[in-house]
Amino acid sequence: MHLIVQAAILGILTGGVYALMASSLTLAFGVMRVINVAQGAMIVAGAYASYSLFADFGVDPFVAILIMAPGAFVIGAGLQLVFIRPLRSDEREELSLLVTWAFALGIEGALGYIYQTTYRATLPSYVNDDYKLGGYHFSLVRMLAFAASGVILAGLYLLLAHTRFGRAVRATVQNPTSASLLGVEADRVAALGFGLSVAIATAAGAVFGMIEPFNPGSHYDLISRLLTVIVLGGLGSLGGAVIAALFMGVVESVVAVEISPTWSSLTFFVILIAVLLIRPQGLLGAAERGGL
Amino acid sequence: VSRVTPLGLARGAAVTACFVIYPFVFSAPYLETIGLFTVMYAAMATAWNLLGGYAGYLSLGHAAFYGVGAYAEAILFTHIGIGSGYRPFEVLPVVGLGVAVLSVPVGLIALRVRAATFAIVTISLLFIAQQLAFNLRSLTNGAQGMSMPLPPFGVNTFERPFYFSMVGVYLAAVLMCWAAAGGKLGLMLGAIRDDEDRARGLGISTTYAKTVAFAASSGVIAMAGGIWAYYEGFIYPQFAFDPLVTIGMVLMTFLGGRGTLWGPTLGAVILVPAQQYLAYSKGNSDLYLLAYAAVFLVIMLLMPRGIIPSVRDLAGSGGPFRRRSEPTPSEPGVAT
Numbered sequence: 001m002h003l004i005v006q007a008a009i010l011g012i013l014t015g016g017v018y019a020l021m022a023s024s025l026t027l028a029f030g031v032m033r034v035i036n037v038a039q040g041a042m043i044v045a046g047a048y049a050s051y052s053l054f055a056d057f058g059v060d061p062f063v064a065i066l067i068m069a070p071g072a073f074v075i076g077a078g079l080q081l082v083f084i085r086p087l088r089s090d091e092r093e094e095l096s097l098l099v100t101w102a103f104a105l106g107i108e109g110a111l112g113y114i115y116q117t118t119y120r121a122t123l124p125s126y127v128n129d130d131y132k133l134g135g136y137h138f139s140l141v142r143m144l145a146f147a148a149s150g151v152i153l154a155g156l157y158l159l160l161a162h163t164r165f166g167r168a169v170r171a172t173v174q175n176p177t178s179a180s181l182l183g184v185e186a187d188r189v190a191a192l193g194f195g196l197s198v199a200i201a202t203a204a205g206a207v208f209g210m211i212e213p214f215n216p217g218s219h220y221d222l223i224s225r226l227l228t229v230i231v232l233g234g235l236g237s238l239g240g241a242v243i244a245a246l247f248m249g250v251v252e253s254v255v256a257v258e259i260s261p262t263w264s265s266l267t268f269f270v271i272l273i274a275v276l277l278i279r280p281q282g283l284l285g286a287a288e289r290g291g292l
Numbered sequence: 293v294s295r296v297t298p299l300g301l302a303r304g305a306a307v308t309a310c311f312v313i314y315p316f317v318f319s320a321p322y323l324e325t326i327g328l329f330t331v332m333y334a335a336m337a338t339a340w341n342l343l344g345g346y347a348g349y350l351s352l353g354h355a356a357f358y359g360v361g362a363y364a365e366a367i368l369f370t371h372i373g374i375g376s377g378y379r380p381f382e383v384l385p386v387v388g389l390g391v392a393v394l395s396v397p398v399g400l401i402a403l404r405v406r407a408a409t410f411a412i413v414t415i416s417l418l419f420i421a422q423q424l425a426f427n428l429r430s431l432t433n434g435a436q437g438m439s440m441p442l443p444p445f446g447v448n449t450f451e452r453p454f455y456f457s458m459v460g461v462y463l464a465a466v467l468m469c470w471a472a473a474g475g476k477l478g479l480m481l482g483a484i485r486d487d488e489d490r491a492r493g494l495g496i497s498t499t500y501a502k503t504v505a506f507a508a509s510s511g512v513i514a515m516a517g518g519i520w521a522y523y524e525g526f527i528y529p530q531f532a533f534d535p536l537v538t539i540g541m542v543l544m545t546f547l548g549g550r551g552t553l554w555g556p557t558l559g560a561v562i563l564v565p566a567q568q569y570l571a572y573s574k575g576n577s578d579l580y581l582l583a584y585a586a587v588f589l590v591i592m593l594l595m596p597r598g599i600i601p602s603v604r605d606l607a608g609s610g611g612p613f614r615r616r617s618e619p620t621p622s623e624p625g626v627a628t
Contacts, residue, residue, distance in 0.1 A: 004323040031400045035408050048470030086593060093408045095349050096594055098546065101539060102588035173406065216578075220535060235409060266423045269416050273401055280404045 006136050007253040013142040015249020016206050020149035021222070022229040022241040023156060024200035030236035031174045034084055034096040038103035038199050040223030046072065046205020048115055051122045061122050061206045062148060063232040064199045068206065069199040076198025077191045079103065084194065085187060104219060108150050111216035114118050122209040145207040152203060153242065156196075160238075169193055173236065225265065233283050240284030295474055306467070307557065311459050315452060322572075324451035328458055329521065330564040332516050335462035337556030339512035342469050342507040344542065346478060348485030349403070351506075352538050353414030354513050356421040359532035360391055361514030362521035363425060366438035371431070376441035380522045381457045386599040388516045392511030399506035403499065406488065415535075422533035437528040440521055454523045458516065465512045466543035469553055472505070481505055485551070505518075513541075539588075540567075547591050549598030558599060563587075 025039045036042075049068050053059040059067065083103075087095045129140035160166035166187050171179035180186045207220075208214065229248055233240025248268050256264040275283065313326050336358065343349050364387045368374045375384055402413050425432045432438060445453055472478045480501035483491035492498050521527050539557075544563050548555030566587070570580050595602050 033408075035412065048434030076486070083589060083593065087596065091596065094411065095592060097350065097411050098353070098409065098542065099589065099592050102585045102592070105539075105581050105588070109578045111584060112578035112581065196617075220419075224416060228416050231409055231412050262427050266420060266427065269420045269423070272416060273413075276405060277401060280409075282409075 002135065003065035003257050004191055004254055007257040009136055010142070011250035011253035013133045013139070013146045013249075014211065014253065016146035016149045016230060017204060017211065018225065018249060019026050019242040019245035020152055020206040020207070021067035022199065022226050022233070022245045023153055023227050023238055024204070025144055026230040026233065026236055026238060026241040027067050027156070027200075028194060028197040029230065030238075031169050032080070032084070032096075033089075034080075034100065034194065035094045035227075036100045036103075037097055037223055037227075038100040038107060038219075039197075039226060040219030041104040041107035041111075041200040042072075042198055042222075043205040043208055043222055044219045046112060046202030046217065047122070047209030048111055048120070048205075049202065050206035051120055051209055053156065054124065059196065060124060061210055062144065064205045065148070065206045068202050072202040073195040073199040075195075077195030079198070080191045080194035083192070091212075099105050104223070108216045108219060112206065115216065117132060117215050117217065119210075119213040119215045121213040122206075124210065127210060129229055145211055147206070148207055152200060156200070157238075161194075165189075165192065221265075225268070228269060231282055232272050232275055237282070237284040240282060302401055302469075303554065308459075308463065308467075312456075315455055319448075319449060324455060325567045326565055328451055328455045328559055329568060331455065331458045331462050332520060333540055333544055333559045333564050334560035335458060335465045336513050337541040337548075337560050338462065338465040339471055339509040339516075341347075341545050341550065341552075341556045342472060342481075342509045342540045343502070345545055345552070345555070346469075346473060347481040347502060347505050349502065350411045350542070351402075351414040351503075351509075352411045352535075352542065353402075353417035354541065355537035356414075356418045357395060357510040357513045358517035358520070359421055359529075359534075360394075360427065361387055361517030362527050362532045363432060363438070364391065364514065365518040365521045367431060368526055369440055370433075370438060377444055378453065380440065380518070381453065384457065384461070384515045388515040389509040389513035392507040392525055394509045396503060397464065397509035399503045399510075400499070402579050403502045403506060403531035403534065405468065418533055418535065418538065422529050425533060432529070435529065437526055439526050440524070441596050442525065443522065454519055461512060461515045461519065466553070466557070468508055468512065470506075475551060477501060477504065482551075496549055512566060518561070522597050532623075538625055540564075541542075543591070544590055546598055547595070549602075550599030552598070554601045555600045 021039065021043055025036055028034050028036045028039075030164045040110065042194065045066060050059075050061045050227055052065040053064045053067065054061055083099050084092070084096055087099065101126070122139075127141050131143075139245050158166075161167055168179070168184045171182065171184055172186055172193075222275075228245045231239050233244035251268055251271065252264040255267045259267075306384060308406050311327075311331060315324050318324065318327065336354070340354050342350065344351055345353075365380055365383070368383060368387075369380065371554070374380065383498075398417065402410060402417065405413055426434055428434075443453070472481070480491070480498070483494070483496055484498050484501060488498055517532070521532070540563070545556045546559070546561030548557065550558030567584065570583050
């Protein structure tokens, strides 16, 4: 029992980071009908950027987030403008899968060229610090990572719920046609929204680089998990993504200690399929196609 | 029933003749290897097109069946002992049929969801299959991979048996698509692509049509995987279940034209030699990935609907994959 609780704690802390990654993926889908398959590669790129900032300039990874996010935002908005906007709106959902897959390959290629394929990890001095509470271990890095994810997610929630931009985003999600009739500039919202989601991806990357080793090929594993998380939560649902990510974290780490680490990610895929059999729209997804 | 037109027959005969003559004209081993991979991707893209093009169900997980076919051959050799020589080719139809039957329950589950969700579910299918290949060690030998028998073919004509078996699989794929596209199944799939709910409302058994397309394409792709396994001689989970294989067949279909009979073949003939050339000349695989991504993006930006539909538009006749927003032309579309 002790082992299971310890595993569940670890799972929730890791799941929090996945929640951050998944939130921006599902945001991009909700706002722009874009499945960003390159999300995993962007996270890995963020992990490498913060690794370089830390290794070459001694910038703490959590501080690095503040440096990288604005740049990532601009790059993301630019990518949307050049490659995603020209896609026809009735095919955008499916074609964007392929365009962003090309981004992913390009990023993987570029990272492989610059950093080679050896595994790296960002290891600040406090990486092995550990607190004990009631007999359970709490790793400092994982707690900080969880906290940072929580702060960014809360910020995202506030942005969406209480700002003009957030209202425009939500209006676009609910009904693009009505939103544009009411004066929302859909193209601008889409570009800013994609920039935001890329910025969050790189921020999540900085955090990810501290809790797991990575190489340029790591994005396949990341994106397959994240996509199942957002489908499980219901495409476009922010709350669903967070719940599904935490659930995935717990299931994986409990299966890892109770059965075997080799079966942990497979278990999650099986759960996904079981859920889709009963609820094809995911946990918190709307029943109608295109609904939210 | 598909219409046999003189033009269609001539096209089919010309393509077949080109593929059959190729190894006798370009007999250098590396050219035959390029030919083998071109035909392989042409076969897989054509099969993928049945579901991804005609029915509009963008499967990103069909490489899973390629891997399953490869592993089926390796398992038949290692655990059942089918023997060497031409036997691995002879069991191919069994492998294809077996995988097609196996894929029916998988399809029934995956096809419950549509559009982007379907694409995502099929991606996870690919990773599930890869994980199983890693984990079921007693059957697949895990990360150490599995070996196939050493083919007893002469050095000078080593590639030929593989090449011609692959041409056989390719022709099976083309005939399958041709029969489907001209027949009732093709009409059902087209109706599903245009408006699935309305198709259901009109009494079309959409589940039946989708599942048949899913299983048929899986079976053909499994046979291609089986030949590949024998040719390579050794298979590993990460190469047998490779996302790049999926991307290859999808990209080629998009380049040539979704929902057209010859589009996937055209895409394969253009892309595979380019891909092989890049892989050899830029031995560095990272630059190769960058180049691949660039080609991909250019295609998606310039010709999102593919070469054949774009050319057809220029020629002024309507193809089967028209833009949904355009009005239907008064003259009947030209069926391939």
